[in-house]
Amino acid sequence: MSQHLLLPLAILAISPIPGAFQDSALSPTQKEPEDLDCGRPEPSARIMGGSDSQPGTWPWQVSLHQGGGHICGGSLIAPSWVLSAAHCFVTNGTLEPAAEWSVVLGVHSQDGPLDGAHVRAVAAILVPDNYSGVESGADVALLRLASPARLGPTVRPVCLPRASHRFAHGTACWATGWGDVQEADPLPLPWVLQEVELRVLGEAACQCLYSRPGPFNLTFQLLPGMLCAGYPEGRRDTCQGDSGGPLVCKEGGRWFQAGITSFGFGCGRRNRPGVFTAVAPYEAWIREQVLGSEPGPAFPTQSPELQSGLPEPTDENCTIALPECGKAPRPGAWPWEAQVLVPGSRPCYGALVSESWVLAPASCFPGRISSDLPPRDLDNWRVMLPSRPRAERVARLVPHENASWDDASNLALLQLRAPVNLSVAPRPVCLPHPEHYFLPGSRCRLARWGHTEPVPGAGSLLEAELLGVWWCHCLYGRQGESVPPPGEPPLAICPAYQEEEEVAGRCWNYSHWSLLCREEGTWFLAGIRDLPSDCLRPRAFYPLQTHGPWISHVTRGAYLEDQLAWDWGPEGEETETQTCPPHTEHGACGLRPEPALTGGLWPWLAEVHVAGERVCTGILVAPGWVLAATHCILRLGSTTVPYIEVYLGRAGASPLPQSHQVSRLVISIRLPRHLGLRPPLALLELSSRVEPSPSALPICLHPGGTPLGASCWVLGWKDPQDRVPVAAAVSILTPRLCHCLYQGILPPGTLCVLYAEGQEDRCEVTSAPPLLCQTEEGSWVLVGMAIRGSRDLFAAIGPEETWISQTVGEAHFLHPSGFPHWLPEGGDLCPPDMARASGSPRAALFLLLLTLLIQG
Numbered sequence: 001m002s003q004h005l006l007l008p009l010a011i012l013a014i015s016p017i018p019g020a021f022q023d024s025a026l027s028p029t030q031k032e033p034e035d036l037d038c039g040r041p042e043p044s045a046r047i048m049g050g051s052d053s054q055p056g057t058w059p060w061q062v063s064l065h066q067g068g069g070h071i072c073g074g075s076l077i078a079p080s081w082v083l084s085a086a087h088c089f090v091t092n093g094t095l096e097p098a099a100e101w102s103v104v105l106g107v108h109s110q111d112g113p114l115d116g117a118h119v120r121a122v123a124a125i126l127v128p129d130n131y132s133g134v135e136s137g138a139d140v141a142l143l144r145l146a147s148p149a150r151l152g153p154t155v156r157p158v159c160l161p162r163a164s165h166r167f168a169h170g171t172a173c174w175a176t177g178w179g180d181v182q183e184a185d186p187l188p189l190p191w192v193l194q195e196v197e198l199r200v201l202g203e204a205a206c207q208c209l210y211s212r213p214g215p216f217n218l219t220f221q222l223l224p225g226m227l228c229a230g231y232p233e234g235r236r237d238t239c240q241g242d243s244g245g246p247l248v249c250k251e252g253g254r255w256f257q258a259g260i261t262s263f264g265f266g267c268g269r270r271n272r273p274g275v276f277t278a279v280a281p282y283e284a285w286i287r288e289q290v291l292g293s294e295p296g297p298a299f300p301t302q303s304p305e306l307q308s309g310l311p312e313p314t315d316e317n318c319t320i321a322l323p324e325c326g327k328a329p330r331p332g333a334w335p336w337e338a339q340v341l342v343p344g345s346r347p348c349y350g351a352l353v354s355e356s357w358v359l360a361p362a363s364c365f366p367g368r369i370s371s372d373l374p375p376r377d378l379d380n381w382r383v384m385l386p387s388r389p390r391a392e393r394v395a396r397l398v399p400h401e402n403a404s405w406d407d408a409s410n411l412a413l414l415q416l417r418a419p420v421n422l423s424v425a426p427r428p429v430c431l432p433h434p435e436h437y438f439l440p441g442s443r444c445r446l447a448r449w450g451h452t453e454p455v456p457g458a459g460s461l462l463e464a465e466l467l468g469v470w471w472c473h474c475l476y477g478r479q480g481e482s483v484p485p486p487g488e489p490p491l492a493i494c495p496a497y498q499e500e501e502e503v504a505g506r507c508w509n510y511s512h513w514s515l516l517c518r519e520e521g522t523w524f525l526a527g528i529r530d531l532p533s534d535c536l537r538p539r540a541f542y543p544l545q546t547h548g549p550w551i552s553h554v555t556r557g558a559y560l561e562d563q564l565a566w567d568w569g570p571e572g573e574e575t576e577t578q579t580c581p582p583h584t585e586h587g588a589c590g591l592r593p594e595p596a597l598t599g600g601l602w603p604w605l606a607e608v609h610v611a612g613e614r615v616c617t618g619i620l621v622a623p624g625w626v627l628a629a630t631h632c633i634l635r636l637g638s639t640t641v642p643y644i645e646v647y648l649g650r651a652g653a654s655p656l657p658q659s660h661q662v663s664r665l666v667i668s669i670r671l672p673r674h675l676g677l678r679p680p681l682a683l684l685e686l687s688s689r690v691e692p693s694p695s696a697l698p699i700c701l702h703p704g705g706t707p708l709g710a711s712c713w714v715l716g717w718k719d720p721q722d723r724v725p726v727a728a729a730v731s732i733l734t735p736r737l738c739h740c741l742y743q744g745i746l747p748p749g750t751l752c753v754l755y756a757e758g759q760e761d762r763c764e765v766t767s768a769p770p771l772l773c774q775t776e777e778g779s780w781v782l783v784g785m786a787i788r789g790s791r792d793l794f795a796a797i798g799p800e801e802t803w804i805s806q807t808v809g810e811a812h813f814l815h816p817s818g819f820p821h822w823l824p825e826g827g828d829l830c831p832p833d834m835a836r837a838s839g840s841p842r843a844a845l846f847l848l849l850l851t852l853l854i855q856g
């Protein structure tokens with residue numbers, strides 16, 4: 001509906017027929033005698049998405065300088081008066097001194113000597129009393145020049161609209177300025193004044209766009225006195241540095257200033273047109289300020305036909321723009337997939353990011369990115385795009401400046417000789433802004449990238465769900481460091497795959513991959529990844545969002561798209577800064593985020609199903625090894641080795657995406673050599689390794705003693721049937737207390753625990769639960785495994801360090817701390833036979849402590 005409303009006006013506005021204007025539209029009586037001629041550039045001849053203007057096209061445009069540089073735009077409305085925006089001059093509620101400012105008139109390029117331009121000092125800056133900030137409106141200012149401007153072909157005033165003047169929805173107008181050409185991307189030299197055609201958006205149409213959550217999930221309520229201009233699809237807009245400059249519309253051969261560039265949400269974003277201060281409502285205020293000044297500004301009357309205007313679309317005609325990038329008919333049919341063909345090289349896969357630019361790994365073009373000169377054979381390069389009958393030719397190669405030494409910046413942009421028409425295919429992929437936060441659990445896919453070698457039997461379409469930033473950072477990032485909160489670019493972005501088991505012998509080395517993630521049906525290029533070296537599926541990707549500014553700077557029009565999904569889930573915002581526990585020699589172990597984020601998940605907790613008849617607790621100690629209590633695995637007297645299956649990732653039935661399950665067969669049981677006695681600990685070798693993930697991650701091992709400052713738990717199942725894990729808080733007794741309490745009956749290397757009040761019965765003991773502690777740094781360590789039939793006694797891991805390390809090369813032993821526990825030295829200091837003197841360990845311990853105290 002608004003589409004065909006736009007059309008006739010567009011033709012009216014963009015095809016000005018010289019001389020077609022009937023001056024009679026303004027009757028002589030309507031002309032104000034004191035006014036000078038306005039709004040007519042003497043014929044001679046960025047703003048975002050705009051282009052260089054011709055000198056003299058916008059003779060009222062001025063540049064406002066402070067400290068020697070351009071800060072804001074403004075417009076000449078009378079020889080001694082400039083109109084601009086209040087926010088240019090008010091900082092923290094205070095109006096800056098006029099003396100700090102100067103007005104440059106008649107300037108076109110601001111590079112070098114300002115030829116033909118002249119400068120005026122500012123005598124006064126006037127701002128409405130009710131101005132408090134751009135979002136509250138009244139963002140208007142008047143500057144009185146210390147001496148009148150010299151009018152000429154490049155310096156002329158613009159016409160001002162009267163209060164009754166209407167700029168109808170769809171009117172084509174122009175904004176001008178020396179502001180940024182994109183968000184955080186300044187206008188390049190030679191700083192030529194930019195112009196862009198923008199359409200007036202009626203109040204309803206604009207409010208409709210701003211009522212939908214956009215960038216940063218924000219909405220905005222427009223206020224009277226504000227005016228929108230731009231396009232629902234964005235891409236052409238004003239930006240920082242254009243503020244204060246004019247939005248002008250041509251009516252009957254004269255240019256009227258409809259708006260003052262005020263603010264917006266970002267620049268050129270979808271459904272976020274620029275917001276201007278409407279000039280017409282300030283007729284009275286302007287007249288009041290300039291009273292007595294001769295000649296004053298001109299307010300020519302609008303012709304009556306235009307004033308009645310066109311009916312403004314109502315709320316029902318609220319047309320929002322949908323993303324133009326990232327739509328794929330189905331996963332794998334990527335309309336942006338580009339194949340770059342360089343003579344003498346294998347094809348290199350990249351992604352179309354705009355009409356004219358393809359992003360690909362720089363390593364596809366070795367030897368061609370180190371010099372500043374264009375590659376000699378660029379003429380012979382070709383790019384194949386989906387649904388294009390012929391190969392595209394390449395005009396330019398722009399490698400990332402860090403491409404040759406930083407894997408995270410292994411990127412190059414290729415400009416096509418001619419832009420392609422975007423349609424269903426080819427269509428660009430969406431790129432994330434730096435502040436994009438891909439939600440944990442987002443659906444992602446691997447896509448070809450660079451020189452991709454097919455992985456035997458593996459689809460490149462592998463589906464994955466995104467891990468939370470904490471997991472990704474702590475598994476593959478920098479242990480011991482804090483984790484970037486949402487909104488700050490992460491160091492890595494990690495998919496967690498759904499398929500359970502890797503086929504033996506399949507190796508994912510030799511290939512680059514990119515990670516595409518979907519939000520609201522729209523695909524973003526979220527990450528890139530260089531060659532993995534461990535044959536595992538690619539797990540940590542370099543985030544692409546850090547490169548958004550570089551890509552948009554080079555391409556001036558790549559499709560950076562706002563975050564589309566904000567449903568953070570019931571856990572709410574994970575905004576607290578969190579830290580990763582320290583790293584070990586063998587990588588990450590014992591990682592478990594704060595309980596709020598875990599959903600009850602214990603990544604190393606395994607269900608060990610023995611001979612289909614009982615379930616023991618197992619603990620993952622390395623990617624291919626589980627530790628369990630021997631007595632639970634091997635029944636006394638049995639001579640056969642049982643059939644054993646191990647399940648990981650079942651613990652807690654977590655709703656988080658990382659709770660996928662993994663199962664393995666046990667192919668061997670290893671026991672340490674213990675003279676005479678049956679050893680308490682058994683190592684189970686798994687049929688194949690498990691990939692580290694939040695549902696299958698090894699625990700750290702404690703080499704001896706009780707970890708100082710740690711909090712310790714017995715981790716078991718409340719009910720052996722449904723196996724929901726519960727943790728009971730315990731204290732580990734000192735070796736002496738333990739020894740005395742169980743005098744004479746404990747095998748060496750036994751730990752005694754005391755349950756916290758009321759925690760004794762939290763878990764059942766037949767499955768032989770483990771004793772775990774969380775160190776002060778946050779790592780979880782395995783300290784012992786339950787001894788048969790007891791809920792208080794545990795076989796310590798420490799004494800078996802040598803055996804475990806020799807059997808399992810990758811076991812993660814932490815550095816020793818605390819005090820040793822297997823030396824019951826001074827046993828004769830125990831009070832005589834008091835062990836088991838009383839019914840409960842708590843009572844016995846109390847008695848024991850009392851006796852030891854009295855003994856002194």
Ligand code: 4AZ
Pocket residue numbers: 237238239240241242243261262263264265266267268273274275
């Ligand atoms: C600014 O910061 C600014 N896209 C001006 C205009 C817009 C955004 C920012 C509109 O001066």
